[in-house]
Amino acid sequence: MSAVTATIPEDVMKTVQAKPTLRDEGAKLGFRLTLPAQILVLFIAVFPLLMQLYISLTDWSPLSGLGWWSAWSLWNNFANYTDLAADARFWSALKRTAIVMIICVPAEFLLGLALATLFADEFPGKRVFYSILLMPMMVVPAVAGYMFFMLFQSGGPVNDILSAVSGFPVTIAWLSDPTLALIAVMLADIWQWTPLMFLILLAGLVGVPEDQIKAATLLGANPWQRFVTIVLPKMKTIIIIALAIRVIENFKIFDTLYIMTGGGPGVATETISVYIYKLTTQDLIWGYVAAIALAILIVLSIAAVFAMKRMARTREVTA
């Protein structure tokens, strides 16, 4: 059999190609319908970002007596960015934020997981303990800060307990010592947010299929093996969510810390949020604050992209 070929004239071909498909029509209609919303989103998201970039290149502040649109007259040749690169206080605040995060989040996770494991089974008084355990999370962070401020006074309950235990008077000035103040702040954060970890992980734990656990038990797996090979993999997504929530929240740690120490003594407990807050509301150097905020946004965006890529790769491998 010979192949029959037909030549389609070029002009016909063009007409066929140019004729909009139904899909194209739908896309255009969709675009037109969503255009107002897209413009609004663009305005809400992009305009402030551009404005921030513009302000960050100037020495503008509310003290300048100029409207932000006139900030160009205070152009400072990228001085905010060179200042930022050499700002030891900024870098130490960033480092401190990372330290708090690296210590608090794993501590909250491990404690939360341990408690969730305990609460996965029934036991007498479970409901009561459950309510008690969730209470710190319900305390307003400012109140929690004040509570811990009082607890850690040199004549406060913490030292009283230590005195009773050790048998000699303990008068540690917790909040006046740079290292101890940071420890006190981290203890407050762990106390307040472990319950959230516990709650999320408990939800994940009770969602693990019971039949798989039973099957593993029948096959002779011990509790640790069951936990590592079945429970943890099944909880992977919820663990990532829990950790992500706490990492993001912890990066923004403010209320409790500010009330306990105000970032002090000196700047010994100053995290990035506290530093930015002080510069914004007290020093009023908004051009510089804009530069800091942009720098942080860029760093966090890069970190988020890397994290998401890694998660996507993990999912592909798992699939």
Next chain:
Amino acid sequence: MSDMIRMSRRRLLASGGKAAVLVAAAGIAPKFIRPSRAYAADALAPGMIGGPTGFDGSERYQYGPDTPEGRAIEAAKAMKGAGKAPAKIVLGLSDGSIGQLTQPFPAGAPSIKDLWEKETGIPLEIVGVPNGQEFTKTMQDISTKGGAYDIYAVEWNRLGDLAETGGILKLDDFVAQYKPEWDDPERGYVNGAKGVSLLNQYRGSTYGVSLDGDFQTWVYRIDLFGAAAEKKAFSDKHGYELAPPRTWKQHDEIAAFFQRPDKGLFGSTDLRNQGWGYTNWYQRYVSMASPNQFLFDDTGKPLINSEQGVAATNEYIASLAHHSPDAISWGWPEQYGNFAKGGAAMTCAFSNLPKFLDNAGNKDSAVTGKIGSMLPPGREIDGKLISRSVLWLNLSASVSSQAKNPEACYLFLQWLGSSRIYAWMTANPGGYFDPFRLSDFSDRLVRQTYHAYHMDVVRETVARTVPTINYPGATAFHNALDENLVAALTKAKTAEQAMVDTEAEWKKIARRTGEEKLLEAIKTNKEAWPTVLDPIS
């Protein structure tokens, strides 16, 4: 202010302050409950057009038509009559000060608020602002164009910052028209026109009306200083008489002598915390030269990174040895509470400390009848004693650029800040506004509330008081100094490094603020510094 406060420390400050105020009010008010001696229930003295009535001596606070109060009231009445008055005036005011405007004092008297409303027909709405957050709230209102207040009341040294924002109005025209007589030699501000310039003006124009007298004042325990055993032990050890210290060297020796933490007594508890402590560093620093060791020279160059700056910082650090172990986290509620318990031999605080603590009505105070006042310690230079205090916090009121009727707001402030009404208000133990006018120091009611022994010393302290920074960027300048000083206190930095870093920060702030603007403000600020030199005796 720092902080309060920072604070929450701020909450502690507010609640502690309120408690002290209530206790004090309960204790002092009965002194004045003498209805039988009231001047006349509802009558003004002959020739008077307004003022409080209903208590003994109320005529002292009444005013005729040709007085600052009278002119303000008449103009406000005329405005009301012409239908041009605002529906209300909204005053944003620290929580701790509201009582002095809303609580009648003494018994039988109206409150300040009631009197204003009765005489002018213009309602006054007072919106509480948390102590320590006055500037933040004000800046929020200005930058968001919120228009929540017609009048702001913030620390006096923020006037420069607020004026530069354009958020408060220049009041020069109103001042010229209504003549507040702030520089009156009998009833006006201490140091006359210089005092007015310091408290109410920025770069030569009036932007505020002072409503406070936060000249930091030193007090000591007369029972400890007067105890024969203590006197003997001290003179045996140091070779001179135990008495209120005249120099910083004496102060530090006396403080060390009384430092007995095991007995619940600290030598000297002038604050060392963030937000407040640096004002006590100021006192040591500015007395390092005659007549003053300035913060900046005439070209705007910072002078703190110097031999004097390092020496003052080293002294400041060493002074922790005769303080509470919690010194770095103590705010003034802890300071007042400790002094009330008899926990300190000396301290430096607002001038209201004896009002609250040397007070028979305050059952929580163990030092009633045991407090004495003294001038700030100083230094001997060229055969004279340089003794300096510092003006710190001190609320000033300003008219918002968003005020519906700026003139009515100014008239209210002129009336409130004038000698008769202010003396009557500051005598009221229901709040934090302290005496600062010449007429306050001699006023009978004020002297009863604050104690005569204290008022005389406060007046002399005012004459030796240096202003804190009040240039644009004041908060940033202070924060840089404050944070570096705390770093030095906590041994995170050496005194030398703290001064180097502060200087670097200050230069950066100056660049951002604008050097030209600063130079003018520095020059004006310097003109208000004291020149009093005391004899060495």
